[in-house]
Amino acid sequence: MAATYCLGRAFTALAALLLLSFGSFAASQIEDQAEQFFRSGHTNNWAVLVCTSRFWFNYRHVANTLSVYRSVKRLGIPDRNVESKIDNDMACNPRNPKPATVFSHKNMELDVYGDDVEVDYRSYEVTVENFLRVLTGRIPPSTPRSKCLLSDDRSSILIYMTGHGGNGFLKFQDSEEITNIELADAFEQMWQKRRYNELLFIIDTCQGASMYERFYSPNIMALASSQVGEDSLSHQPDPAIGVHLMDRYTFYVLEFLEEINPASQTNMNDLFQVCPKSLCVSTPGHRTDLFQRDPKNVLITDFFGSIRKVEITTETISLQQHSEMESSFKDDQMDEELMEPLKYAEQLPVAQMIHQKPKPKDWHPPGGFILGLWALIIMVFFKTYGIKHMKFIF
Amino acid sequence: MAAALPLALVVLLLLGPGGPALAEPPRDSLREELVITPLPSGDVAATFQFRTRWDSELQREGVSHYRLFPKALGQLISKYSLRELHLSFTQGFWRTRYWGPPFLQAPSGAELWVWFQDTVTDVDKSWKELSNVLSGIFCASLNFIDSTNTVTPTASFKPLGVANDTDHYFLRYAVLPREVVCTENLTPWKKLLPCSSKAGLSVLLKADRLFHTSYHSQAVHIRPVCRNARCTSISWELRQTLSVVFDAFVTGQGKKDWSLFRMFSRTLTEPCPLASESRVYVDITNYSQDNETLEVNPPPTTTYQDVILGTRRTYAVYDLLDTALINNSRNLNLQLKWKKPPENGYIHYQPAQDRLQPHLLEMLIQLPANSVTKVSIQFERALLKWTEYTPDPNHGFYVSPSVLSALVPSLVAAKPVDWEGSPLFNTLFPVSDGSSYFVRLYTEPLLVNLPTPDFSMPYNVICLTCTVVAVCYGSFYNLLTRTFHIEEPSKGGLAKRLANLIRRARGVPPL
Numbered sequence: 084m085a086a087t088y089c090l091g092r093a094f095t096a097l098a099a100l101l102l103l104s105f106g107s108f109a110a111s112q113i114e115d116q117a118e119q120f121f122r123s124g125h126t127n128n129w130a131v132l133v134c135t136s137r138f139w140f141n142y143r144h145v146a147n148t149l150s151v152y153r154s155v156k157r158l159g160i161p162d163r164n165v166e167s168k169i170d171n172d173m174a175c176n177p178r179n180p181k182p183a184t185v186f187s188h189k190n191m192e193l194d195v196y197g198d199d200v201e202v203d204y205r206s207y208e209v210t211v212e213n214f215l216r217v218l219t220g221r222i223p224p225s226t227p228r229s230k231c232l233l234s235d236d237r238s239s240i241l242i243y244m245t246g247h248g249g250n251g252f253l254k255f256q257d258s259e260e261i262t263n264i265e266l267a268d269a270f271e272q273m274w275q276k277r278r279y280n281e282l283l284f285i286i287d288t289c290q291g292a293s294m295y296e297r298f299y300s301p302n303i304m305a306l307a308s309s310q311v312g313e314d315s316l317s318h319q320p321d322p323a324i325g326v327h328l329m330d331r332y333t334f335y336v337l338e339f340l341e342e343i344n345p346a347s348q349t350n351m352n353d354l355f356q357v358c359p360k361s362l363c364v365s366t367p368g369h370r371t372d373l374f375q376r377d378p379k380n381v382l383i384t385d386f387f388g389s390i391r392k393v394e395i396t397t398e399t400i401s402l403q404q405h406s407e408m409e410s411s412f413k414d415d416q417m418d419e420e421l422m423e424p425l426k427y428a429e430q431l432p433v434a435q436m437i438h439q440k441p442k443p444k445d446w447h448p449p450g451g452f453i454l455g456l457w458a459l460i461i462m463v464f465f466k467t468y469g470i471k472h473m474k475f476i477f
Numbered sequence: 478m479a480a481a482l483p484l485a486l487v488v489l490l491l492l493g494p495g496g497p498a499l500a501e502p503p504r505d506s507l508r509e510e511l512v513i514t515p516l517p518s519g520d521v522a523a524t525f526q527f528r529t530r531w532d533s534e535l536q537r538e539g540v541s542h543y544r545l546f547p548k549a550l551g552q553l554i555s556k557y558s559l560r561e562l563h564l565s566f567t568q569g570f571w572r573t574r575y576w577g578p579p580f581l582q583a584p585s586g587a588e589l590w591v592w593f594q595d596t597v598t599d600v601d602k603s604w605k606e607l608s609n610v611l612s613g614i615f616c617a618s619l620n621f622i623d624s625t626n627t628v629t630p631t632a633s634f635k636p637l638g639v640a641n642d643t644d645h646y647f648l649r650y651a652v653l654p655r656e657v658v659c660t661e662n663l664t665p666w667k668k669l670l671p672c673s674s675k676a677g678l679s680v681l682l683k684a685d686r687l688f689h690t691s692y693h694s695q696a697v698h699i700r701p702v703c704r705n706a707r708c709t710s711i712s713w714e715l716r717q718t719l720s721v722v723f724d725a726f727v728t729g730q731g732k733k734d735w736s737l738f739r740m741f742s743r744t745l746t747e748p749c750p751l752a753s754e755s756r757v758y759v760d761i762t763n764y765s766q767d768n769e770t771l772e773v774n775p776p777p778t779t780t781y782q783d784v785i786l787g788t789r790r791t792y793a794v795y796d797l798l799d800t801a802l803i804n805n806s807r808n809l810n811l812q813l814k815w816k817k818p819p820e821n822g823y824i825h826y827q828p829a830q831d832r833l834q835p836h837l838l839e840m841l842i843q844l845p846a847n848s849v850t851k852v853s854i855q856f857e858r859a860l861l862k863w864t865e866y867t868p869d870p871n872h873g874f875y876v877s878p879s880v881l882s883a884l885v886p887s888l889v890a891a892k893p894v895d896w897e898g899s900p901l902f903n904t905l906f907p908v909s910d911g912s913s914y915f916v917r918l919y920t921e922p923l924l925v926n927l928p929t930p931d932f933s934m935p936y937n938v939i940c941l942t943c944t945v946v947a948v949c950y951g952s953f954y955n956l957l958t959r960t961f962h963i964e965e966p967s968k969g970g971l972a973k974r975l976a977n978l979i980r981r982a983r984g985v986p987p988l
Contacts, residue, residue: 171657171659171661172657174659174660174688175568175657175658175659175660175688181685181689182685182688182689183659183660183684183685183687183688183689184685194685196660197660198660198664198683198684198685199664200660200661200664201616201661201664201665202616202661203613203616205616205617205618205657205661206618206655206657207618207621207655208618208620208621225605225606225609225610226609226613226620227609227610227612227613227614228613229613229614229616230612230613424707424708424709425639425640425641425703425708425709425711426639426640426641426708427636427637427638427639427640427703428635428636428637428640428643429635430635430637431633431635432635436632439631439632
């Protein structure tokens with residue numbers, strides 16, 4: 084009796100245990116579902132990297148942009164999804180002691196230019212108008228695909244800008260500026276046209292926080308290297324190259340990103356802490372009020388990495404050797420159409436050139452002024468001498 | 478039924494030979510070459526050429542299968558109805574005076590010239606769209622090409638490929654001299670190659686070495702060529718060339734030994750598996766093995782002679798497809814060494830010290846035949862102290878003439894006979910053998926105009942200063958320090974009394 088009672092108790096305990104485990108399992112499933120709801124849900128990644136400075140002494144801005152380009156490529160975003168706007172006259176500048184290289188660290192440790200770089204907008208094409216056109220998609224119809232931002236409403240876009248800036252504006256190539264209001268309006272246009280799902284905006288200039296003050300579109304997270312009234316400082320000069328190689332904020336961001344791999348789970352909160360005042364001298368700022376998700380749930384690779392569609396297949400394809408030579412006779416015989424032999428043109432036919440006449444220009448009918456003048460002359464003639472003279476003409 | 482059978486047979490016969498030929502894609506082939514030319518100034522020029530030839534007529538057949546010929550360019554040809562396209566990116570200038578004539582020169586910056594087919598109706602519109610597309614492919618600012626920098630040459634730039642008629646209306650030419658060439662232009666250029674930069678000669682294309690040069694030029698040439706000797710049909714040829722000149726002092730640190738590793742920081746390991754020819758040519762025209770001035774290592778097995786740019790040139794050929802070449806060492810690192818440096822001589826220079834000793838420059842040089850050798854020295858003119866000037870400094874100062882002592886080969890050998898007794902001047906310079914004679918020549922003295930000061934200036938300054946001091950300062954000094962007081966006239970002294978005495982004696986009134 085006691086045994087059955089114990090057994091019964093054991094049974095109920097077991098049942099209770101099972102029920103508890105089921106309950107917790109169900110709860111964790113619901114938690115997972117809730118977790119899924121807070122994941123990004125983007126299907127492709129884009130990056131727009133802008134360096135707004137020209138001239139050799141702004142080497143560090145180009146190095147900033149190239150180091151972000153390098154990280155973004157390393158973490159998986161393909162070249163066709165990266166729009167880079169760089170005045171690229173640093174690497175092959177005659178003043179560069181090591182041509183075709185751009186270094187980020189003194190002692191030339193890390194070459195951020197590399198061997199496989201593609202810059203979409205170079206030199207004089209880096210203008211405010213081109214930048215806004217790329218963002219909003221209002222590009223002329225003959226623009227090649229590599230120069231367009233073909234994002235959709237499931238895209239996560241990273242926008243990185245660096246250069247010289249002030250309170251409320253950013254200087255482009257020493258000749259024009261973009262204001263924070265224009266930038267905010269461009270992002271609103273992007274939102275209205277459903278050109279992004281989430282947007283991360285990073286800016287490394289003096290008084291960078293002023294550039295994100297005016298944003299009002301949803302799903303934008305912004306980081307800046309300094310607050311209003313503060314200057315962003317450069318990191319260190321290299322005695323061989325002779326200029327400062329990188330800005331402090333981007334230098335520490337690059338150090339942080341070098342430790343990220345495509346599978347890492349680091350989140351945005353770590354990026355916010357990447358450069359404390361002791362290292363950066365300026366106070367980096369960030370703005371997350373427009374962003375729906377909590378930054379601690381946002382992975383770095385959501386913006387810096389890329390979603391890749393991978394299809395695993397088990398069928399095998401065998402590569403064949405190309406069969407050559409035998410078909411050449413068949414081709415010759417099959418081709419009946421061109422009967423007369425073709426010939427190469429003479430490169431400098433002196434006799435022909437001397438005797439050629441310049442091409443007559445296309446005849447255009449006389450314009451309005453000439454017509455009007457002749458009409459006036461004829462009218463005056465007939466008025467003076469009388470209309471009866473017309474019968475001698477016709 | 479009986480008629481249907483032969484009809485069916487005829488139909489089958491017609492279809493028979495057509496079947497397998499249609500299923501086969503057009504043939505294409507790749508030939509890659511590298512020509513290494515040692516230049517007279519001690520530099521070395523390397524020219525790569527990759528020729529992809531495609532036996533297809535893109536206009537007629539709707540092509541969708543691309544093998545070696547890059548799809549990006551094939552689609553360009555069919556979409557814009559191109560007949561020829563020539564695009565080049567160059568950094569630097571080919572110095573013909575020091576390097577000799579170039580194989581293929583290109584202007585600094587970007588140059589694009591295109592021949593369209595005569596089926597194109599709006600050539601300017603196609604030209605604008607084509608330059609936009611090319612700017613995307615090559616990461617260059619070719620989209621800045623518009624009517625302000627495009628011309629239609631009327632006499633030159635005839636088509637380089639097969640052409641039966643040449644109406645210059647279908648030609649457009651533009652140059653962007655401001656275009657910078659860097660790695661981002663090289664990267665898409667390399668991607669057009671069938672083996673990219675993984676195998677064959679293209680492994681040598683490393684950007685950090687290729688841009689550390691005095692001259693860098695890369696080009697893409699697309700043109701139709703004759704497919705066979707009778708030239709009844711055309712093939713498309715894509716020729717990608719890259720020329721670089723490595724500077725002896727910048728890249729080579731002054732040493733004139735070159736090897737593939739020093740130039741490109743890579744060696745050749747295998748030919749491109751897709752290439753039908755893969756060769757390296759080294760220009761050994763001026764330097765043959767007997768003369769022993771230039772040594773090429775490993776020694777070439779074959780040589781090739783041809784008339785290039787009007788002169789006969791000899792090339793040492795290394796065929797990468799020849800397995801014996803690479804088998805021994807697993808890689809091919811060509812080395813060029815100058816055994817004897819081209820100029821051997823002696824130089825002694827003693828710089829001047831002010832007011833102590835003059836410059837002394839002695840040089841022993843070997844003058845090549847039929848040539849002009851110029852020796853020039855830069856000097857600065859210093860100001861002398863004013864006491865060191867001669868009384869006639871405007872005449873100028875003389876620099877002593879230079880001395881040239883030369884051993885000149887004789888036309889007629891002289892016999893050394895009885896030196897002391899011979900008349901004339903033969904006995905002044907003793908010679909050991911009669912094959913050459915010694916002569917000493919002098920140049921003109923040099924008259925140098927030194928800046929001469931105006932020697933009358935010290936006198937002028939003294940006069941002026943003294944005048945100013947006397948007039949201004951003197952007046953103020955007198956006004957401030959002089960006082961005036963009335964003076965009683967004196968009654969007269971002894972002289973006056975004596976004079977009065979004499980006047981009374983004469984009858985004249987007294988003083």
